[in-house]
Amino acid sequence: MTEAKKKRGFGFVEASRLNPSRLLPKRESDAKLEESIRRDGIQQPIIVRPSPYESNQYEIIDGHLRRKSVQDDQKVLVYVRYDVDDVEVFKLSEATFKRKPRTTYERSLFYSGWVKTVEATSGSRGAQKKVATEANLSQAEVSHYLSIAKLFERLQSQNIPEENFNALKNQGVNKLYALAKVEDDSAMLEVAAEMAENPNMTLKELKALIEEQTSPERAIERLAEEGLEEEESESNRIDQLTNATKELEAALDKAGEALKVFKSRIAGDPRKFLSPDVLKRTRRMLNALKKIEKEANRILSSGKKGHSDRQAVL
Secondary structure (H helix, E strand, O other): OOOOOOOEEEEEEEHHHEEOOOOOOOOOOOHHHHHHHHHHOOOOOEEEEEOOOOOOOEEEEEOHHHHHOOOOOOEEEEEEEOOOOHHHHHHHHHHHHOOOOOOHHHHHHHHHHHHHHHHHHHOOOOHHHHHHHHHOOOHHHHHHHHHHHHHHHHHHHOOOOHHHHHHHHOOOHHHHHHHHOOOOHHHHHHHHHHHHHOOOOOHHHHHHHHHHHOOHHHHHHHHHHHHHHHHHHHHHHHHHHHHHHHHHHHHHHHHHHHHHHHHHHHHHOHHHHOOHHHHHHHHHHHHHHHHHHHHHHHHHHHHHHHHHHHHHHO
């Protein structure tokens, strides 16, 4: 029977031919599982399908952590499914996904990826309902997971500290969904930091904190704080520019002394310095000085323009 006509089958495959799924989210590491595999070997076959992207390769549907625990040249038992499309990858994976406790973060990525895959294959209409039915969840639960997945994308885009990001992964669905509804990024980050520091905060306490951080009074305070930060930042830049100018002045003084000695020695006995290399390096110094002069004039010119612009605004 040809591979195209097969539906499924067992076999041994080199681990190097088993690739992570491009559809499924990356699984969190499991130290106990990895240690068990190193000690006892793989006890269950890795479920795969022929890779739709590369010939003679397989895409892992279930068993990503098992694959990570073996060497590339090791042969492992696989259960190959030849009749699986992108949406069915999630259906098959979900059965094993639910076997272990998962963080809210993992579940949000999984169900968000599933919905996106359904939308890509059959359109956005009814996609959440289809996933909810297959996963035995309510549409509201699926909608919450989608919002939470977007929340973590926002957190990453705002460069939240890694320790805070990891602490939020284990928070409950209702608390993370409440955080996801905070539209202002600054308020969202402040609440997220409090949640990370106080993981046992109740939902009631969280909602009170959100109300406080999103109040008009807090928004005004935040704007004032940002204004102070900008003033401090400008003051720091002035200090840095002043120090850099002093360092440049000192460097030019030293260069001037060196050039006086250079000029004196060449004028005293130019025949000692007639090699082509000396002439080339002298011209290089001259060009460097011209560049310094040109750059200084350019900076002064930009300063005049900036001053004129500020006067026009005033």
